[in-house]
Amino acid sequence: GAVVSQHPSWVICKSGTSVKIECRSLDFQATTMFWYRQFPKQSLMLMATSNEGSKATYEQGVEKDKFLINHASLTLSTLTVTSAHPEDSSFYICSARDQGYTNTGELFFGEGSRLTVL
Amino acid sequence: GNSVTQMEGPVTLSEEAFLTINCTYTATGYPSLFWYVQYPGEGLQLLLKATKADDKGSNKGFEATYRKETTSFHLEKGSVQVSDSAVYFCALSDPIQAGTALIFGKGTTLSVSS
Numbered sequence: 001g002a003v004v005s006q007h008p009s010w011v012i013c014k015s016g017t018s019v020k021i022e023c024r025s026l027d028f029q030a031t032t033m034f035w036y037r038q039f040p041k042q043s044l045m046l047m048a049t050s051n052e053g054s055k056a057t058y059e060q061g062v063e064k065d066k067f068l069i070n071h072a073s074l075t076l077s078t079l080t081v082t083s084a085h086p087e088d089s090s091f092y093i094c095s096a097r098d099q100g101y102t103n104t105g106e107l108f109f110g111e112g113s114r115l116t117v118l
Numbered sequence: 119g120n121s122v123t124q125m126e127g128p129v130t131l132s133e134e135a136f137l138t139i140n141c142t143y144t145a146t147g148y149p150s151l152f153w154y155v156q157y158p159g160e161g162l163q164l165l166l167k168a169t170k171a172d173d174k175g176s177n178k179g180f181e182a183t184y185r186k187e188t189t190s191f192h193l194e195k196g197s198v199q200v201s202d203s204a205v206y207f208c209a210l211s212d213p214i215q216a217g218t219a220l221i222f223g224k225g226t227t228l229s230v231s232s
Contacts, residue, residue, distance in 0.1 A: 006161070034219040043224045044207070093161050097217070104150045104169050105211025107220050109162040 002028045002098040006110030013084055014118055021079045021113045023094030029074035030096035034107065035067075038091040047092075050077040084117045091115075120145045124208045124223035131198055131230050139193040139226045141182075141208035149210040151175075151184055151191040152220065156205045165193075165206070198230045 003026040013019050023033055033050040048069050049057040056069035066088075068080040077096075081088050091114050095107040125140040143151065150169045154162040166175030171186035180195045191208060208223040 004161075032217055036219075041224075044222045046219050049219060095162075095219075104167060105220065106150070106152065106164060106167060108164075109154075112159075112161040114159075 002026075002096070002100075002108045004030075004094065004096050004108045004110040006094055006113050008113060009111055010114040010116075012116045012118065015085050016083055018080055018082045019084055019115060021081075021092055021094075021115075023077045023079070023096070023110050025075045025096045025098075025108075028096075028098040028100070030077075030098070031074060033071060033077040033094055033096045035069060035077075035079050036093045036095065038093060038112070044093070047079075081115065084115070086117045089115055089117045120149070120210060120212055120221050122208050122210055122221055122223040124206075124226055126224075126226070127205075128227040128229055131228070133200055133230055133232050134197045135230075137193070137195040137198045137202075137228065139206055139208075139228070141191045141193065141223060143189050143191065143208075143210050145189075145210055145213060147213035148186075149213045151182070152209040152211070153180070153182055153191070153193050154207045154209060154222075156207065156225070158204070162207065198228070200230050200232050203228055203230045 005024045007022045031052045035047045036044045047062045050071040052071045071077040093112045094110045121144045152167045153165040155165045166177040168175040168184035174183045182193045205225045207225045209220040212218045
């Protein structure tokens with residue numbers, strides 16, 4: 001199957017700083033990537049859909065200016081948490097769709113990034 | 119709209135017990151259905167999938183059958199192991215909008231003790 005890699009896997013930062021998380025598709029080109037946030041009670045919340053070469057589409061209630069998403073190439077999408085605060089602490093997971101799996105809708109997930117804001 | 123409902127956890131079993139995690143869905147058309155597994159501190163891994171009615175997905179001893187008549191995709195395993203302890207997510211793909219994200223259930227935590 002296709003491989004998606006996230007970096008860093010965990011990060012601790014001070015309140016008010018910005019943190020960038022990278023999501024890479026290692027062996028396929030991903031025109032679309034998705035960013036999820038996972039809350040302590042397991043549920044996955046879709047934050048945004050990242051499209052290569054265009055602006056991301058954010059889900060209702062997600063602050064565009066706080067969670068900046070850039071998808072500059074077919075293998076890389078980045079999520080930047082700007083001016084992070086403790087309430088932004090969470091597990092962020094990216095996923096991508098290999099075009100060869102478009103018909104089934106299957107997504108491939110990164111390992112996740114644990115953000116802790118002090 | 120499309121949605122997935124799966125049984126609330128946690129599910130606690132002894133090793134070698136039979137496992138069922140219920141999942142039902144609401145969708146217009148014919149979605150593909152998935153079970154993903156998340157081990158502690160990790161991302162999600164595809165466990166199995168089914169793309170049309172009556173398909174049975176299977177992997178690592180887990181099975182799930184796409185039942186259109188009951189709009190269900192229940193996950194089963196005949197004999198669980200301690201290593202199966204994880205969170206299990208049922209999901210569907212929007213059959214109309216192929217490029218959209220998967221829709222997930224809330225997840226069910228499975229804890230298996232020896």
